[in-house]
Structure formats: structure tokens, C-alpha cells
Amino acid sequence: MYRVRRHLFLSGLLGIVGGAALFAGAAAADLTSDTPAGLLIFPKLVANQNASQDTIIQITNTSNELIRVRCNLVNANSHCSNSPATVCTSHSECRGGLCLPGWQETDFRFTLTRRQPIYWRLSEGKSQLDFPLDGLNNITQDGQFNEFSNIPPAPELPFIGELKCFQVDENENPVARNDLKGEATIVVTSAQIDAEKYNALGLPSTGQNDGNDTLCLGGAPTAECPTAEYNGCPGVVIVDHFFDDAPEPVNGDVVRTRLTIAPCSEDFLTQTTFKTTIQFLVFNEFEQRLSTSRRIECFEDIQLSDIDTRPGGGDNFASIFNFAVQGTLGGQSRLRAVQTTETNLGHGIVVVASERHHAASPDSVERTAAFNTHYDGFRNQADIIRAPRQ
Amino acid sequence: MRTVKWNAFLSGLCGFAVVLGAMAATASADVTTERGASILVFPKVISDGIFDTVIQITNTSNDVVFARCFYVNGQLADPTRAEHPVLNPPLCTEVDFNIRLTRQQPTHWIVSRGRPVNPSDTCAPGSVPTCVVPPGVDVNGTGIDPGAIPPVGDNFKGELKCVEVDASGSPLGGNHLKGEATIKGAPVGAPAGNSVDVSKYNAIGIRGTELAGAAGNALFLNNVTGVGGGMYDACPERLIVNHFAEGVQDPVAGEGSAVQTFMTFVPCAEDFENQIPATVTLQFRVTNEFETPFSTSTSITCWKDIRLSDIGNTNIFDASVLGSTVATSDITPADIDDGGVLAVLEEWRSDGAGNFARSAVNVHTEGNRFFGEDGTEFDRIILPGQF
Numbered sequence: 001m002y003r004v005r006r007h008l009f010l011s012g013l014l015g016i017v018g019g020a021a022l023f024a025g026a027a028a029a030d031l032t033s034d035t036p037a038g039l040l041i042f043p044k045l046v047a048n049q050n051a052s053q054d055t056i057i058q059i060t061n062t063s064n065e066l067i068r069v070r071c072n073l074v075n076a077n078s079h080c081s082n083s084p085a086t087v088c089t090s091h092s093e094c095r096g097g098l099c100l101p102g103w104q105e106t107d108f109r110f111t112l113t114r115r116q117p118i119y120w121r122l123s124e125g126k127s128q129l130d131f132p133l134d135g136l137n138n139i140t141q142d143g144q145f146n147e148f149s150n151i152p153p154a155p156e157l158p159f160i161g162e163l164k165c166f167q168v169d170e171n172e173n174p175v176a177r178n179d180l181k182g183e184a185t186i187v188v189t190s191a192q193i194d195a196e197k198y199n200a201l202g203l204p205s206t207g208q209n210d211g212n213d214t215l216c217l218g219g220a221p222t223a224e225c226p227t228a229e230y231n232g233c234p235g236v237v238i239v240d241h242f243f244d245d246a247p248e249p250v251n252g253d254v255v256r257t258r259l260t261i262a263p264c265s266e267d268f269l270t271q272t273t274f275k276t277t278i279q280f281l282v283f284n285e286f287e288q289r290l291s292t293s294r295r296i297e298c299f300e301d302i303q304l305s306d307i308d309t310r311p312g313g314g315d316n317f318a319s320i321f322n323f324a325v326q327g328t329l330g331g332q333s334r335l336r337a338v339q340t341t342e343t344n345l346g347h348g349i350v351v352v353a354s355e356r357h358h359a360a361s362p363d364s365v366e367r368t369a370a371f372n373t374h375y376d377g378f379r380n381q382a383d384i385i386r387a388p389r390q
Numbered sequence: 391m392r393t394v395k396w397n398a399f400l401s402g403l404c405g406f407a408v409v410l411g412a413m414a415a416t417a418s419a420d421v422t423t424e425r426g427a428s429i430l431v432f433p434k435v436i437s438d439g440i441f442d443t444v445i446q447i448t449n450t451s452n453d454v455v456f457a458r459c460f461y462v463n464g465q466l467a468d469p470t471r472a473e474h475p476v477l478n479p480p481l482c483t484e485v486d487f488n489i490r491l492t493r494q495q496p497t498h499w500i501v502s503r504g505r506p507v508n509p510s511d512t513c514a515p516g517s518v519p520t521c522v523v524p525p526g527v528d529v530n531g532t533g534i535d536p537g538a539i540p541p542v543g544d545n546f547k548g549e550l551k552c553v554e555v556d557a558s559g560s561p562l563g564g565n566h567l568k569g570e571a572t573i574k575g576a577p578v579g580a581p582a583g584n585s586v587d588v589s590k591y592n593a594i595g596i597r598g599t600e601l602a603g604a605a606g607n608a609l610f611l612n613n614v615t616g617v618g619g620g621m622y623d624a625c626p627e628r629l630i631v632n633h634f635a636e637g638v639q640d641p642v643a644g645e646g647s648a649v650q651t652f653m654t655f656v657p658c659a660e661d662f663e664n665q666i667p668a669t670v671t672l673q674f675r676v677t678n679e680f681e682t683p684f685s686t687s688t689s690i691t692c693w694k695d696i697r698l699s700d701i702g703n704t705n706i707f708d709a710s711v712l713g714s715t716v717a718t719s720d721i722t723p724a725d726i727d728d729g730g731v732l733a734v735l736e737e738w739r740s741d742g743a744g745n746f747a748r749s750a751v752n753v754h755t756e757g758n759r760f761f762g763e764d765g766t767e768f769d770r771i772i773l774p775g776q777f
């Protein structure tokens with residue numbers, strides 16, 4: 001009987017506060033990869049003609065209205081200091097020069113009619129005439145088509161980078177709606193076909209948007225961002241993974257995991273970058289905890305064991321992400337991007353993981369599986385995306 | 391007892407009924423694939439001699455967490471014959487076990503072998519691919535064993551549900567669990583050189599509230615995020631799936647390649663106590679790149695893994711009919727008294743040489759079954775009694 005009264009009281013109390021919590025609850029929700037949103041982030045896009053690798057990007061309008069979308073494609077390739085046209089991944093590829101991280105943004109826009117899905121290859125883009133409803137040969141029954149739509153190909157190959165897209169109105173001003181969903185599929189056809197797929201990460205609109213080109217993602221009010229326009233980036237990113245070089249239990253393949261980390265804040269207006277420190281807490285199946293940290297600039301695609309050791313496999317055995325150190329196959333890593341007191345940018349991050357399975361033989365084909373990570377908590381510091389002015 | 395609890399719920403519901411009216415149209419989906427939850431659903435778990443599945447579950451809290459887990463075998467009574475509701479229905483047999491995770495502990499197991507409690511983790515050379523000799527230790531078992539996890543039987547195709555409970559076994563809305571499933575194998579028909587492929591998806595999480603467990607072993611999926619008043623978050627009103635047309639050429643792999651999509655559905659409602667499988671009829675609204683709509687339907691009893699082209703005895707998912715490379719499908723329970731469903735998608739790509747590559751992905755969701763347009767019913771999961 002006590003329990004009954006308690007629940008009646010509790011239910012009534014919830015009823016009273018429910019209405020008050022209604023909008024706050026919506027605002028407190030986090031990043032999402034399984035519901036439509038107003039701002040999409042594809043943290044990992046790759047194309048490499050030498051490796052017969054490309055990314056298929058899919059975006060869908062989940063509403064019954066025509067919508068417009070603005071996108072910013074970030075080229076995160078590094079280039080050699082002594083040969084700026086040469087894309088590199090390490091200093092050793094630059095023959096005496098340095099491999100300098102890069103960050104170059106290209107923006108574009110397109111229109112989606114109601115419920116319309118589209119796709120394009122990263123290396124090819126999608127011209128106006130390649131859109132299904134091009135306005136010349138095809139229009140909808142009510143005369144709509146993919147007007148003002150033109151998606152450029154990746155600016156150079158090989159390419160690695162990220163894509164951010166947000167919903168706008170007919171004047172191309174950001175709008176408080178949540179009608180976008182997306183997926184990325186990375187396909188390799190060099191030896192045997194391989195594919196990995198993940199959902200675009202979405203930041204739902206909070207229902208408020210002043211329509212200017214500064215997008216405010218969560219956080220406490222600041223002069224530049226008096227109101228959160230989109231949900232904030234998460235406080236903690238949680239990744240379950242096999243430790244690097246662990247024998248995968250089904251058939252003994254060696255497993256390694258790569259993390260692709262993209263920033264929530266971006267200054268596309270002035271094309272400037274900033275550094276973020278990430279703290280890693282790593283737990284193994286004995287509940288033993290180790291930790292490390294790393295500073296990243298803009299974008300990082302990195303194997304777990306390289307987070308705390310030199311790039312390459314030479315000393316991976318000493319990494320806290322390595323099976324040789326942890327002794328169990330499975331682990332949990334919690335990533336926390338360190339907040340600062342800056343008010344003109346945040347340091348939130350989003351992550352997508354990719355598991356790579358190799359057989360023991362040196363000529364084995366790599367098999368991959370991408371997956372979305374989990375999140376917890378929120379950030380007091382707002383993240384800010386400054387889009388180029390229209 | 392259940393009636394009393396239901397009245398308690400109703401009284402709370404009345405408190406914010408007016409607000410709900412405004413909320414109904416915009417209520418977000420409530421199940422999650424990216425946050426800690428109290429119920430984990432792995433819709434696609436395969437161990438059939440060709441494919442095997444590795445389950446990973448993690449306690450995301452700093453407290454010890456307990457969970458009751460349930461394998462449901464959705465394999466047909468006679469897998470060599472087509473499904474028939476009477477002559478060849480899914481087995482829908484259930485096996486349960488308990489796990490215990492210390493703070494922040496991750497664990498894993500292979501469904502074909504389970505994970506016996508074996509403190510020394512000894513193994514015979516060659517017995518398993520993870521046997522290290524010397525000293526004869528199966529590294530697959532290192533770590534704190536979460537409990538005795540049984541292997542599934544031969545030819546298992548079904549789902550795994552895990553429910554967070556307290557030390558006494560009563561349901562708890564702690565939202566401390568997350569999980570992933572990794573499916574490995576080389577499809578039948580693939581050439582001999584086709585290496586073992588891998589696909590991975592996140593477990594679908596159903597978040598609980600402080601009212602979880604208020605009705606004992608009856609778990610009501612009747613909560614809406616941001617509103618409260620229920621036990622567990624409601625199942626989605628709608629699944630939204632972006633997919634390729636069946637058999638269409640992959641845009642990257644080019645000539646000779648083809649893409650197929652398999653979807654695995656499980657009803658949200660489950661009665662483990664009485665072993666009564668739930669049935670849901672699903673309506674598909676398919677829109678191609680030209681905004682042309684198509685529709686079809688199918689019914690799900692207990693568990694179903696189905697290729698898109700086999701849905702509804704129709705060809706609307708075929709590339710030649712759809713007329714575009716990709717499409718989006720809105721999937722909704724057809725009847726007002728149907729419960730919700732959860733799903734995961736797996737794409738199979740073949741190249742010109744017949745090699746396969748698989749990639750799994752979680753599907754998007756929208757709305758919820760309780761406060762949605764058809765929201766007169768909510769789903770219930772009835773756990774077996776604890777004697």
C-alpha cells in the first residue's frame with residue numbers, strides 16, 4: 001500500500017512538472033544518429049583512387065515539404081611542406097619536408113523535394129543535371145524539383161575529411177527544423193569488395209533559430225550565442241572496442257580499431273583551426289583503468305594504438321589500447337574533450353569508429369565495419385559553427 | 391497489483407494530458423542506439439555454422455550492474471522450408487541467463503560458445519582460435535567472467551534482449567548498459583577466396599525511468615522522453631530506412647556488382663512468462679528519388695530476417711520497378727492495436743567475381759507508439775517469474 005501511494009504521488013508530481021520539463025527535455029537531448037535532425041555531421045569521408053576506395057553519401061528529406069540544405073565539405077588532407085600539392089600521412093613521405101595538417105572547406109547547397117532520398121559519390125559529386133528531379137526532364141506532379149542543387153566532387157584525391165550539412169529556408173538562412181537523415185558507406189574494390197557504413201550524426205534543432213550564419217550548439221548563453229539553436233555535443237564519447245592486435249574470437253583474425261574524431265565547432269568564415277585536448281579513460285574486462293590524452297587539431301583519423309605511441313606499428317605493443325598491455329580482448333574507452341573558458345568556440349567532438357579485421361597471413365584482405373559511438377552527458381561550453389555568409 | 395499500478399500511471403498521465411496533446415505531434419523517437427539504456431535489444435544474432443556473432447556489453451556506470459538476458463530463437467521449425475504461420479512457424483523459444491558487470495566493465499562473448507565461468511581460462515591447443523600456447527590460456531575468456539553465459543544451439547537465428555535489474559532480480563531503470571553485435575562469416579555461394587567478412591551494429595537501447603519495476607516483471611514501454619510518467623521509453627511510431635534498390639549496381643563497385651538489403655525485425659512486445667510470440671503487421675511506404683511513392687506490407691511474428699525483395703510478395707523494391715538507385719522506406723505498424731517493432735539493416739554487396747561484403751547499420755526512428763497518431767496501446771515485456 002505504501003508503494004501504491006508513493007507511485008500515485010510520484011505520478012502526480014511528474015504530471016505537474018511534465019509540462020514544465022517538456023521543452024527543457026527536448027533541449028537536453030543529445031547528439032543523435034538514429035533520428036532526423038537539423039544539422040548532420042559525417043565525420044569520416046574518404047576517397048582514394050589508388051586504393052579503389054570511395055564514399056557513397058546518402059541524405060534524405062524525412063518531411064512532406066520541400067527543404068533546402070547547405071553543406072560544408074572539409075578537406076582534412078595533410079600536405080608536404082616542400083611540395084604543397086603532395087598529399088601525405090607522415091613526415092617520411094615528404095623526403096625531408098614536413099607533413100603539415102590541412103583544413104580547407106568547400107560549401108555547396110541543394111534542394112530536396114518531399115521524402116526524397118539522394119546519394120552521390122564523394123569523388124564525383126552530383127551536378128544539377130545528375131539530380132533526379134533536374135527541372136528539365138523531371139519534375140514532381142506539383143512542379144517541384146531539385147533547384148539550385150550542385151554538389152562538387154572532392155577537391156583532390158586522395159581525400160579524407162568531414163561533411164556538415166544543415167537545413168535552411170528559401171533564403172538560405174538556418175531554420176529550426178529536423179528533417180534530415182543521412183548515411184555514409186565507404187566501399188573498397190581493390191582486392192575483394194569491402195564496405196563499411198555508419199549513420200550521419202545529427203544535432204536536432206532546439207526549436208529556436210535566429211537565422212543568422214552562426215550556428216549555436218548547446219551550452220551556456222554567450223554574447224555570440226545567447227540561445228542554443230541545436231542540441232549540444234556530448235560531454236563524453238563512449239567506445240566499446242577490441243584492443244588492438246587482439247585475436248578476434250570467431251576465427252582468430254587480428255583486430256584493430258580506428259577512430260575518426262571531428263570537431264563540433266568550426267569557423268568556416270575565417271577558415272581558422274584550433275586545438276582540442278582529449279582525455280581517454282580506458283577500461284579492460286578486469287575493470288582495470290588506464291588513461292592517456294592527446295591534442296588534436298581540427299580532425300584526426302587514428303588507430304587506437306597510435307593515440308599514445310608513435311605513428312606506425314613499431315611500438316604499438318606498448319600502447320594502453322593494445323591487447324599486449326591490457327590482456328583482455330574487449331575494452332571500453334571514454335573520451336572527454338577538455339572544456340576551456342573560451343566563449344568564441346567550444347571543444348566538443350564527435351567520433352565514428354571503424355573495426356579492421358586481418359587474417360594472420362600477410363596477403364590477407366582487410367575487412368572493415370564502421371559503427372556509431374555512444375554518448376553521455378552534455379557540455380557547458382557552447383560549440384559554434386560559423387558558416388560563410390550568403 | 392497490476393491494476394493499482396496502472397491507475398497510478400493513469401493519474402500521472404492526467405496531470406500532463408493537456409501538454410501531451412501539443413507534444414504528440416512533435417514527440418521524438420525514444421529508443422536509442424547511442425546512449426546507455428536499461429533494456430538492450432540485439433535484433434540480429436546469428437550462429438548457424440556460417441555466421442557467428444560476438445556480443446559486447448558494457449556497464450557505463452561506476453556501480454555494479456546486473457542484467458537478465460534472453461535469447462529468442464526465431465529460426466523456423468523447419469529451416470529448409472518456407473515460413474508458414476501454422477505449418478512452419480518460427481520456434482520463438484527462449485533461454486535466459488544473468489550477467490553481472492563491475493563498474494565500467496566491458497565484456498563479450500561469442501554466441502556459439504557462450505562464456506562459461508572459468509577462472510583459469512585453460513584451453514587445449516587448437517581448440518579455439520584464441521588459445522595461446524604456452525601456457526594454454528584461452529584469451530577469449532580473460533577478464534572478470536560476467537556469469538555463466540550458455541551457448542546457443544545449432545542453427546540459431548534470433549534476438550537477444552538484456553534487462554537491467556537490481557541484485558534481487560527486479561527490473562531497474564538505471565540506464566547503465568550499452569552494447570554492440572559483430573557478425574562474422576562468409577556467405578554461402580561466395581567464392582573460396584572470399585575472406586570472412588564482418589558487420590557491426592549497436593544494440594538498440596530502451597531507457598528506463600525510476601518507475602521501472604513498479605509492476606514487477608511486467609515492463610511497460612510507455613514513457614516519452616522529456617515528458618516522463620512511464621516506466622520505459624515507448625517504441626517508435628515509425629522506422630525510416632534509406633536503402634539501395636534491390637539488385638542495383640553499386641555506384642563504386644560498378645559493372646557486375648549488386649546491392650541487396652536485409653532487414654531484421656523484432657516486435658517490441660514480448661511475453662517470456664507465457665511464451666506467447668507477438669505479431670505485428672508492417673506497412674511500408676517507399677519513396678524513390680523521383681518522389682514516386684510505392685507501398686506494401688508484411689507481418690512479423692516473433693522475429694524475421696528478410697530481404698527487401700521478399701517483402702510483401704512484390705517487386706517494388708527491385709531496381710527495375712523503383713527506377714532509381716536509392717529509396718527511403720517509412721515502416722509503420724499497420725493496425726492501431728499493433729505494437730511497435732525494432733529493426734536493424736544489413737547491406738550485402740557483391741562484386742563481379744561474386745565476392746561479398748556486408749555492412750550493418752542501425753535504422754532511424756521517429757515518434758512513438760504510445761503518444762503517436764495510433765497511440766492507444768503501449769508495448770509490454772513480461773519477464774518470467776523468479777520462483
